[in-house]
Amino acid sequence: MGLMEFRHLGRSGMLVSEISYGNWITHGSQVEEDAALACVRAALDVGITTFDTADVYAATRAEAVLGRALKGERREGLEIFTKVYWPTGPGPNDRSLSRKHIMESINGSLRRLQTDYVDLYQAHRYDVSTPLEETMEAFADVVHSGKAHYIGVSEWRASEIRAAHALARELRIPLISNQPQYSILWRVIEAEVVPASEELGLGQIVWSPIAQGVLTGKYLPGQPPPEGSRATDEKSGANFIQRFMTDEVLSTVQRLKPLAEQAGLTMAQLAVAWVLQNPNVSSAIVGATRPDQVRDNAAAAGVKLDAGLLKAIDEIVEPIVERDPAKTVSPSHRP
Incomplete structure (x- = not known):
């Protein structure tokens, strides 16, 4: 563990840090600005150059916090990613992947992030209400106008990725990534999305590698969650974490502790290192409410887990792993 x-x-020429810093449920809501700035500073100090946010996080405040936190950094030394799709205002057009919303959203994101361009602009879900051609043509205009270098998607199915990739080739824009949930417990991308992405040259930027904190082992079966933890904070994803908060899952996770110790890793480091063993994963997104969490997670960069350890992990978690590719879902109507 070190640098x-x-x-x-993906197959692009752009490099990203193996650990990226994401501010989904922290900046602008859960964590006060000073703490957010301290976490970004810690990320920069450990060599993280890749920062992921979205217009919808904390109702656009997360982008603004990140913009302020990165102000004064050398822009060329950073990879700044954001996303578009979810509602960011009260109007019927303040959402979706329509041309109107994409064109307005990129400008809003750039203003809040205080930058002239983002390195990666991502479709935050698949939009069933807008023709894919319209979405991809709008993305092409964003790229060709210099407001984004690359295009990505998030939580798209293999068939949707294939269709978008074909249009991206025609439009001469680089579609290079998908941002799915992926962890020791949540492997729904392995059967279809990963093979399609490998074939087409997309890399995964995975979120929730620690399963919303469950894989740290801090949540114990039969006991209330620790005060101030994510499972107690409605703003910070308590609803999201519920699927993992069963006694069966929590007691199984406790059995990973000796494996982490044997590998000389914390539970969080083991979880982050695990997703990075998948060669299609380009980066693992970590969030944090305190700088020490950033430093702890970042130490998973470069860690190689041996085959025996990976097999032992699989044997422990097999009964509780979710693998169903149908669990990759986007809303069935405009949000």
Whole structure:
């Protein structure tokens, strides 16, 4: 464990830090600004150069916090990612992947992030209400106008990725990534999304590698969650974490502790290192409410887990792993 390592994002020429810093449920809501700035500073100090946010996080405040936190950094030394799709205002057009919303959203994101361009602009879900051609043509205009270098998607199915990739080739824009949930417990991308992405040259930027904190082992079966933890905070994803908060899952996770110890890793480091063993994963997104969490997670960069350890992990968690590719879902109507 030592210096940050870098990987290509998909088959593109752009390198990203193996650990990226994401501010989904922290900046602008859960954590006060000072703490957010301290976490970003810690990320920069450990060599993280890749920062992921979205217009919808904390009702656009997360982008603004990140913009302020990165102000004064050398822009070329950073990879800044954001997303578009979920509602960011009260109007019927303040959402979706329509041309109107994409064109307005990129400008809003750039203003809040205080930058002229983002390195990666991502479709935050698949939009069933807008023709894919319209979405991809709008993305092409964003790229060709210099407001984004690359295009990505998030939580798209293999068939949707294939259709978008075909249009991206025609439009001459680089579609290089998908941002799915992925962890020791949540492996729904392995059967279809990963093979399609490998074939087409997309890399995964995975979120929730620690399963919302469950894989740290801090939640104990039969006991209330620790005060101030994510499972107690409605703003910070308590609803999201519920699927993992069963006694069966929590007691199974406790059995991973000796494996982490044997590998000389914390539970969080083991979880983050595990997703990075998948060669299609370009980066693992970590969030934090305190700088020490950033430093702890970042130490998973460059860690190689041996085959015996990976097999032992699989044997323990097999009964509780979710693998169903149908669990990758986007809303069935406009949000």
